[in-house]
Amino acid sequence: MATTLFDIAAERLEERCDMDRLAARGTLRLAVKEAGLDVQNLTILQLRAVFEKLMPNELEARGVTDAAATCQAVMNDIASAASTADLTTSSSPDEIFKRLGGS
Amino acid sequence: MEENAYLASILASIFFLIASMRLIRLHRRTRERPELLLGLYFAFSGIYYLGYNTPSLLQFDAWPAPINLAIEWAYILGVFPYLLFIRSVFRPAATWAGCFVAVCSVCLLVGTLLLTQDGTVDYALTNPWFVVQWFGYTAPCFWLGWEAMLYRQNATKRARIGLCPPIVANRYLLIALFGCFQVFACLADLSFANEVGSSETVSLLTDALLGGAEIASVAVLWLAFFPPVRYTNWITRRAVILPTPMDG
Numbered sequence: 001m002a003t004t005l006f007d008i009a010a011e012r013l014e015e016r017c018d019m020d021r022l023a024a025r026g027t028l029r030l031a032v033k034e035a036g037l038d039v040q041n042l043t044i045l046q047l048r049a050v051f052e053k054l055m056p057n058e059l060e061a062r063g064v065t066d067a068a069a070t071c072q073a074v075m076n077d078i079a080s081a082a083s084t085a086d087l088t089t090s091s092s093p094d095e096i097f098k099r100l101g102g103s
Numbered sequence: 104m105e106e107n108a109y110l111a112s113i114l115a116s117i118f119f120l121i122a123s124m125r126l127i128r129l130h131r132r133t134r135e136r137p138e139l140l141l142g143l144y145f146a147f148s149g150i151y152y153l154g155y156n157t158p159s160l161l162q163f164d165a166w167p168a169p170i171n172l173a174i175e176w177a178y179i180l181g182v183f184p185y186l187l188f189i190r191s192v193f194r195p196a197a198t199w200a201g202c203f204v205a206v207c208s209v210c211l212l213v214g215t216l217l218l219t220q221d222g223t224v225d226y227a228l229t230n231p232w233f234v235v236q237w238f239g240y241t242a243p244c245f246w247l248g249w250e251a252m253l254y255r256q257n258a259t260k261r262a263r264i265g266l267c268p269p270i271v272a273n274r275y276l277l278i279a280l281f282g283c284f285q286v287f288a289c290l291a292d293l294s295f296a297n298e299v300g301s302s303e304t305v306s307l308l309t310d311a312l313l314g315g316a317e318i319a320s321v322a323v324l325w326l327a328f329f330p331p332v333r334y335t336n337w338i339t340r341r342a343v344i345l346p347t348p349m350d351g
Contacts, residue, residue, distance in 0.1 A: 036260025036267075046266055053264040053345045093192050093254055094267050096137045097274045099129065101330055 005042045005078070006032065009051075012077040017064050031058050044078065051075045109159040111314035116152030118321045119145040122328050140188035147181025150174070168222050175224050179215045182240050183208060189243060193250040203246070210239030227300030228293065237296075241289035248282025251275045262342055269342030270335050277327040281320055288316035 006028065014024035031054040032039050037046050051071045059067035126142030154174035158165050166174070186204045194200035214236025218225055226233060255275035261267035291312035298305050326334060 034260065035264050036257030046261075049264045049266050094258065094261075094271055096135070096192055097271050097278070098268065099133060099135070099138065100126070100141070101270065101274050101327060102129075 004040060005044065005047055006039045009042075009047055009074065009078055012074045013070075016070050016074050016077075017059065019062075019064075023062070027058050027062060028055070031055050047078060048075055051078075109156040111317040112152045112156045113160060115317040115321050116149045116156065118324065119149035119152065122324060123149060125328065137188055137192055140184040140191070144181045144185040144188065147177050147184075151178035151181065171224055172219055172222070175215065175219060179211050179236070179240070182211055182243060185247075186243050189247050189250060193254065203242075207239050207242050210235050210242075212239075214239055226296045228297040229300055233296055237289065237292060241286060241292075244282050244285035244289060246282075248279050248286060251279035251282060255279055263345050265344055268339075270330065270338050272342075273338045274327050277323045280323045281327070284316045284320040284323065288313060288320070291316060 010021075010025040010028050013019065013028055014021055017024065019027070028050075029039060031050050032042065034054055035046070035050050037050070051074060055071045055074075056067040059070060064070055123142045123145035126138045126145065130136075130139040130142060151174055154166070154170070154177065165171070186207055190200045190204050214232050214234075217232040218230065218236055228234070252275070255272060258267045258272035258275050262269045262272045291309050294309040295305060295313065298309060
């Protein structure tokens with residue numbers, strides 16, 4: 001089975017926090033959904049934004065101490081594991097709609 | 104044509120032609136397909152509206168039948184790139200979307216061929232081929248409105264964490280509204296066909312619905328494709344972007 005960026009992130013989260021697999025994946029999935037993103041097609045840029053803006057609060061709500069530092073550590077792990085080439089492409093709807101308005 | 108709605112349609116046709124030129128010029132620069140497909144749709148729609156409303160504007164009875172047929176086909180040909188645009192932007196990998204495009208295309212082709220089989224365009228609700236053709240061009244408008252609204256919801260969430268410019272999230276809403284207004288115009292087409300088929304006159308309500316839908320369509324497209332700086336600034340100022348907890 002193919003490993004997605006989501007899988008890698010959830011695995012690192014599981015290692016860094018005292019969470020089981022289901023809790024780690026569920027927490028991350030909720031944050032990704034809250035960010036309006038698709039779990040299957042996450043890019044490193046999107047995941048970074050999720051870990052910066054949403055995950056600290058999600059982890060704090062689940063009793064994780066020093067959630068911000070944990071998120072930073074997970075992000076560092078991911079950056080070394082994933083390619084940075086998978087940023088938004090010219091065919092993503094956001095890019096298309098950006099071009100259509102000339103912005 | 105309807106009492107006053109033709110003025111709104113003329114306005115729409117001019118705007119569609121301007122928008123199509125801009126999109127096709129954009130395509131020549133980017134070589135990307137979506138702008139070409141949408142540009143073609145607006146070009147064909149502009150030609151249709153202009154051709155269809157010219158007799159009302161210039162106060163002559165009607166075009167000769169072959170010109171009427173050509174005008175009708177211009178609109179129908181424009182719906183194909185419209186369908187491909189919606190599919191390629193919103194559902195490029197979905198099998199059902201490909202099937203939906205095929206069903207609409209068949210409805211458009213079969214409906215128009217049989218609607219015009221005697222050399223004239225027979226708009227009447229009692230003609231089943233009119234209804235088949237109507238489905239073929241109404242369903243894509245509904246589809247565009249639906250998909251753009253779904254994307255707008257997620258784009259608003261992405262905008263909160265800085266992953267989508269607020270003006271792009273707003274553009275999804277504008278395009279969704281365009282789809283909705285076009286559906287209203289298509290519904291008015293049904294009323295128009297019903298009235299013309301039975302009494303050859305058009306009610307004030309149908310007239311207002313057609314004209315209003317076209318004016319509203321032009322307004323939202325203008326904001327989407329030619330956003331004034333003040334509008335862009337207003338949307339950007341209103342956007343809520345979450346702070347980064349780690350910064351604090």
